Amino acid sequence: MSVVTRVVLAEDGVLLREGLVGVLPRFGFEVVAAVGSAPELVGAVTADQPDLVVTDIRMPPHHADDGLRAAIALREQRPGLPVVVLSQYVRQEWAAALLRSGNGRGIGYLLKDRVVDIEEFVATLRVVAGGGTMLDPEVVRQLLQRPSDPLAALSNREREVLALVAEGHSNAAIARRLFVTEAAVGKHIGNIFTKLGLPPTDDTNRRVLAVLTYLRANK
Structure with missing residues (x-):
């Protein structure tokens, strides 16, 4: 009998959230809660004790890095909690903060473009749920470059x-x-x-x- 990975999903975009809720069960994941804000994420993880958290970085209520802050706080409470964060672009500070959180294991940072390739996305979730670390290639590239220009991320x-x-x-x-x-x-x-x-x-x-x-x- 295959083991089902219990997931709390936090994404304020309704289409992406509902899409993942529909797709993930086909690959052995049970979405025990799907929420649209950082406070709801904290509440759902506390209540449901999932095996994995998947969260957008930019979330209500402030639409800044609320999702990331919530994930880091949750990993401080439960150091082994696997977390995959999703973002539309790379921020070195965000990646570094996530890598420092908890016990440094069970971490994923993906650009949202990667979610389109569902098999690759699911493979990432499985690695992170198992305690591994998966960083988007663009995240790795920017971490290695470490640009000195503080405006480098701006369009x-x-x-x-x-x-x-x-x-x-x-x-x-x-x-x-x-x-x-x-x-x-x-x-x-x-x-x-x-x-x-x-x-x-x-x-x-x-x-x-x-x-x-x-x-x-x-x-």
Whole structure:
């Protein structure tokens, strides 16, 4: 009789979450809870004591690194808890924090693009559930490179937006300058805060910290 791996899944994207809930049982996984926020993740793991946690890094309530923080906190409480985190892009700080958590075993960091290849994704889950470590090749590449540029993770558009923020422009002024909506500018700035590792506190304070990072990088 094959052993069923009990999984708590945390993903705020409904389509991806429900898709994984439907697919994973075909490969010997039982999704005992599927949640959409970091607090729900903590509650589900505490209640269900799963064999494996799969979580998005960016989760409600702050849509920053809430999922990662929850996973690390859970591994501090239960050092052997296997965790696979999913992200749309690589952050060295996130990977390093995860690798330092718990007893250093049972860790996976994958870009969400890898989930499309379900067999590869399932293979990763099995390795991590067994206590192994699986890092996305792009994560490994960036960890080895260790770029000194603090703005390395930003896209060209995000750099452009940050430069205009540094010049003192408001979101509305930036939107007019770049011929985009103010909402789009707000989204870019949110991504900048996240990629620069700025904590979800007062937005005015984060703008100042982001500008200081930009100015230091462009001395």
